[in-house]
Structure formats: structure tokens, C-alpha cells
Amino acid sequence: MRVGQGHPAQLLTGLTLWFVWLCLVYGGSAVACAVAPPPAQAGPWNWVNGALLALTVLFAAGFLVAARRSARAAAALAGAEQGVVRQRFFASAAAVLHGVAAVSTVVVALPLLVLAPCI
Numbered sequence: 001m002r003v004g005q006g007h008p009a010q011l012l013t014g015l016t017l018w019f020v021w022l023c024l025v026y027g028g029s030a031v032a033c034a035v036a037p038p039p040a041q042a043g044p045w046n047w048v049n050g051a052l053l054a055l056t057v058l059f060a061a062g063f064l065v066a067a068r069r070s071a072r073a074a075a076a077l078a079g080a081e082q083g084v085v086r087q088r089f090f091a092s093a094a095a096v097l098h099g100v101a102a103v104s105t106v107v108v109a110l111p112l113l114v115l116a117p118c119i
Contacts, residue, residue, distance in 0.1 A: 006087030010094035018101040021059040033118035056109040063102035070095035
């Protein structure tokens with residue numbers, strides 16, 4: 001079953017997946033530091049931060065793709081009849097929420113560029 005861009009479930013997917021990303025980053029960092037911590041003198045450039053940054057790029061790109069698809073769906077519904085106003089609202093709101101998830105993913109991940117993970 002595929003949920004369309006104008007479906008109300010789109011309002012939950014962006015921020016829910018952002019929460020999944022947040023749990024993976026913080027949980028993954030904790031597990032990696034407990035199992036195989038990188039040397040402290042490596043600073044922020046180590047395998048833990050590299051893996052977390054790769055995960056961040058993957059999720060942020062997915063959020064941007066979802067935001068673009070939702071924005072296109074909202075634009076396609078702009079000239080439609082009165083019955084699809086709700087779908088257009090959901091698609092527009094989903095585009096904004098996916099965009100917020102993408103920006104917040106990048107902002108929360110910025111410390112990975114300057115801080116060592118296991119201090």
C-alpha cells in the first residue's frame with residue numbers, strides 16, 4: 001500500500017524518521033564508544049563520526065527528496081477543484097515538515113565535525 005503525498009500520514013513520516021535518525025546517531029555513538037572507541041588523539045576525524053556523518057547525509061538527502069515530492073504534489077493540486085483542498089494542505093504541510101527534518105538533521109549533526117565522539 002502506498003500513501004500519496006496528500007495523505008495525512010505524510011505529516012508524521014518526516015518527524016518520525018527524524019526521531020529514528022536521532023536514536024540511531026546517539027545510540028550508535030554510545031554503542032560504538034562502548035565496543036570499539038577510536039583513539040582520543042584522532043579528534044573528530046575517526047570511523048565513528050564518519051559513519052554517523054554518512055548516516056546523516058543519507059537521511060538528510062531522503063528528507064529533501066520527500067520535501068520536493070510533497071511540494072510538487074501540492075503545486076499539482078493548486079488549480080484543482082474544491083474537494084482536494086485538504087490534500088493540498090497536507091502535501092504543503094508535509095513539504096515544510098520534511099524540510100524542517102532535513103535542516104534539523106544537518107544542524108544536530110554539526111558537532112560531529114568538531115567534537116570527538118568518545119570523550
